[in-house]
Amino acid sequence: MTAPAESGVVELTYREAIREAMREAMQRDPRVFLMGEDVGRYGGCFAVSLGLLEEFGPERIRDTPLSELGFTGAGIGAAMGGMRPIVEIMTVNFSLLAADQIVNNAATLPHMSGGQFNVPLVIRMTTGGGRQLAAQHSHSLEGWYAHVPGLRVLTPATIADARGMLAPALEDPNPVLIFEHALLYNVSGELRPEELPVDISSAAIRRPGSDVSLIAYGGMLRHALTAAEQLAAEGIDAEVVDLRVLRPLDEPRILESVTRTHRAVLIDEGWRSGGIAAEVSARIMEGAFYELDAPVARVASAEVPIPYAAHLEQAALPQVEEIVTTARALVRGDAAGSGAATDG
Amino acid sequence: MTVESAAVERGHGLALLREMLRVRRFEEKCAELYSAQQIRGFLHLYVGEEAVAVGVMQALRPDDAIVATYREHGHALVRGIPMTAVMAEMFGKVSGTSRGRGGSMHIFDAATRFYGGNAIVGGGLPLAVGLALADKMQGIERVTACFFGEGAVAEGAFHESMNLAALWDLPVLFCCENNGYAMGTALDRSESETDISLKAAAYELPAWPVDGMDVLAVERAARHASEMVRGGAGPGFLELRTYRFRAHSMYDPELYRERAEVDEWRERDPITLFSEQLRAADALGDATLATMEGEVASEIEEAIAFADAAELEPLEDLTRFVTMTPDEVKEAAS
Numbered sequence: 027m028t029a030p031a032e033s034g035v036v037e038l039t040y041r042e043a044i045r046e047a048m049r050e051a052m053q054r055d056p057r058v059f060l061m062g063e064d065v066g067r068y069g070g071c072f073a074v075s076l077g078l079l080e081e082f083g084p085e086r087i088r089d090t091p092l093s094e095l096g097f098t099g100a101g102i103g104a105a106m107g108g109m110r111p112i113v114e115i116m117t118v119n120f121s122l123l124a125a126d127q128i129v130n131n132a133a134t135l136p137h138m139s140g141g142q143f144n145v146p147l148v149i150r151m152t153t154g155g156g157r158q159l160a161a162q163h164s165h166s167l168e169g170w171y172a173h174v175p176g177l178r179v180l181t182p183a184t185i186a187d188a189r190g191m192l193a194p195a196l197e198d199p200n201p202v203l204i205f206e207h208a209l210l211y212n213v214s215g216e217l218r219p220e221e222l223p224v225d226i227s228s229a230a231i232r233r234p235g236s237d238v239s240l241i242a243y244g245g246m247l248r249h250a251l252t253a254a255e256q257l258a259a260e261g262i263d264a265e266v267v268d269l270r271v272l273r274p275l276d277e278p279r280i281l282e283s284v285t286r287t288h289r290a291v292l293i294d295e296g297w298r299s300g301g302i303a304a305e306v307s308a309r310i311m312e313g314a315f316y317e318l319d320a321p322v323a324r325v326a327s328a329e330v331p332i333p334y335a336a337h338l339e340q341a342a343l344p345q346v347e348e349i350v351t352t353a354r355a356l357v358r359g360d361a362a363g364s365g366a367a368t369d370g
Numbered sequence: 371m372t373v374e375s376a377a378v379e380r381g382h383g384l385a386l387l388r389e390m391l392r393v394r395r396f397e398e399k400c401a402e403l404y405s406a407q408q409i410r411g412f413l414h415l416y417v418g419e420e421a422v423a424v425g426v427m428q429a430l431r432p433d434d435a436i437v438a439t440y441r442e443h444g445h446a447l448v449r450g451i452p453m454t455a456v457m458a459e460m461f462g463k464v465s466g467t468s469r470g471r472g473g474s475m476h477i478f479d480a481a482t483r484f485y486g487g488n489a490i491v492g493g494g495l496p497l498a499v500g501l502a503l504a505d506k507m508q509g510i511e512r513v514t515a516c517f518f519g520e521g522a523v524a525e526g527a528f529h530e531s532m533n534l535a536a537l538w539d540l541p542v543l544f545c546c547e548n549n550g551y552a553m554g555t556a557l558d559r560s561e562s563e564t565d566i567s568l569k570a571a572a573y574e575l576p577a578w579p580v581d582g583m584d585v586l587a588v589e590r591a592a593r594h595a596s597e598m599v600r601g602g603a604g605p606g607f608l609e610l611r612t613y614r615f616r617a618h619s620m621y622d623p624e625l626y627r628e629r630a631e632v633d634e635w636r637e638r639d640p641i642t643l644f645s646e647q648l649r650a651a652d653a654l655g656d657a658t659l660a661t662m663e664g665e666v667a668s669e670i671e672e673a674i675a676f677a678d679a680a681e682l683e684p685l686e687d688l689t690r691f692v693t694m695t696p697d698e699v700k701e702a703a704s
């Protein structure tokens with residue numbers, strides 16, 4: 027991280043942005059603490075919390091045993107008991123061990139208790155593939171959590187969102203899940219002071235365009251932006267929409283974009299069947315069907331457990347090339363069958 | 371000849387040493403290949419812990435089952451899965467144990483009833499319980515050996531599995547590889563009760579703590595425990611006290627332990643210790659060791675050459691086996 031220049035612009039990585047956000051939250055509010063596996067002594071399995079133990083001590087940078095269900099549930103209890111926990115789960119794959127607490131407790135308690143109890147908890151975890159870690163470490167299950175009423179689901183894709191989303195998430199009286207794509211941690215970029223604060227409710231237009239909306243989130247945003255550049259070279263002006271929040275979806279912004287471009291390609295690292303892209307597609311059908319010049323198309327992961335071998339993994343994950351081809355087909359009008367796919 | 375207190379026939383002693391060396395040298399090579407980016411993903415080395423897999427495997431029969439973790443190269447090799455196929459798996463090739471789909475953490479081999487490297491901590495335990503349940507229900511006298519790290523004992527899956535196995539008297543041999551650390555977390559920073567065998571005892575499992583750096587002690591304990599389990603006495607539990615000499619995976623700044631502690635354990639290197647015992651008993655000399663090292667080295671060279679030359683799985687097969695057809699199931703069973 028570079029020291030702020032006079033303009034206040036700093037250069038930092040996505041990882042540093044999240045670390046800074048946590049540091050600031052802990053300095054500001056004594057109720058905030060971080061707990062998770064190897065967040066302290068080890069420095070965080072992705073080195074996100076590196077150095078925080080030294081600064082805040084083991085009470086607030088709390089290493090946990092390998093007990094995802096236990097410490098996530100404890101985070102829910104601590105939140106109800108007056109603290110503001112940030113629970114870190116190493117990856118979304120392991121969050122399945124804690125899914126019971128997230129779905130059956132965190133998400134239900136406010137409503138089920140008739141509004142007597144709320145759960146001001148933030149759960150951070152990594153997601154995504156692309157590192158040859160095979161099926162038990164590579165999945166993108168954020169769409170599952172976006173299915174659940176009572177949760178807010180965030181997918182920071184930019185440095186500003188990595189830096190800015192935590193503060194409003196901690197202010198939210200309800201459970202907020204933050205999904206950090208593991209391939210983004212080393213990405214570095216400039217953060218301008220005017221980019222903060224950020225909200226945790228809206229989608230963002232990352233690149234305006236008029237011919238087709240490429241709608242992505244998280245790790246796929248970069249792919250969408252690259253695809254847009256390639257499309258521009260062939261005279262296709264693509265708009266790139268970053269969902270930012272998978273639940274609740276910013277439907278007005280999505281519909282507004284599609285209403286302008288009349289075409290939509292949804293890009294999702296999750297599997298196609300029953301994924302978040304299916305939900306966005308349905309919202310477009312419901313809210314902007316008559317604005318469409320072509321069927322909504324999806325570029326999603328192949329319906330396989332993500333494999334280890336590089337060529338298989340790359341074939342399973344959405345690629346820029348496929349986004350370009352799909353968008354081109356929509357714009358050039360030869361989109362017939364673009365929505366068809368097998369479920370494997 | 372006699373090695374320490376246990377009577378060990380020279381040939382068997384040399385075989386144990388050789389297996390430990392195979393695993394050690396194989397993994398040292400893997401570390402190099404990882405730096406050369408021929409092996410990718412995560413790579414969890416077993417260096418320092420070889421006596422555990424080698425000792426326990428001696429007690430298992432060919433039709434017993436094994437469930438392992440992501441740190442399973444050693445178990446796979448000692449179980450008899452060809453090194454060529456293991457290496458090809460790490461190279462992501464179709465002739466690998468799992469067609470290149472699993473890599474280092476997911477070695478599978480039906481022929482030796484090796485039910486996988488599992489990369490979810492604690493994920494293999496319930497599976498082992500189920501394999502043993504199937505044996506029991508079908509009246510087949512076999513043991514399922516389940517390896518897991520001491521970090522797994524904090525997971526609910528551990529406790530649920532202990533209870534099920536004990537409650538139903540299932541033939542599972544639980545093998546807890548206590549290497550002191552779960553990634554960066556030392557046992558006493560993660561457990562209120564650090565005596566792991568007491569946890570098993572709480573579920574009424576007979577449990578034995580064993581010096582996991584002493585291959586003969588491990589073998590002896592595993593033979594004793596597996597005989598009981600095989601005889602229908604219900605599950606057994608070995609706590610194998612060992613140490614991981616290297617990083618957790620390939621990336622690990624090792625901020626959580628002192629260099630001196632690692633050095634102290636290295637003094638108890640299971641391969642050095644056992645070589646010395648064999649030498650002291652006049653069962654091993656320089657020439658024998660050199661021959662053994664030479665044979666191991668050429669096996670590794672062959673494995674690399676095989677893996678290098680092996681084919682990648684064709685992309686058309688990407689979705690093959692997501693679900694299996696009855697014909698594929700039949701073919702796999704034959």
Ligand SMILES: Cc1ncc(C[n+]2csc(CCOP(=O)(O)OP(=O)(O)O)c2C)c(N)n1
Nearest residue numbers: 120441489490491519520521522551552553
């Ligand atoms: C459910 C789950 N949580 C976290 C992880 C990440 N992780 C992989 S290995 C490991 C440490 C496990 O330690 P231990 O069980 O002692 O085995 P060792 O690695 O020492 O052999 C952790 C935390 C995981 N793979 N699965």
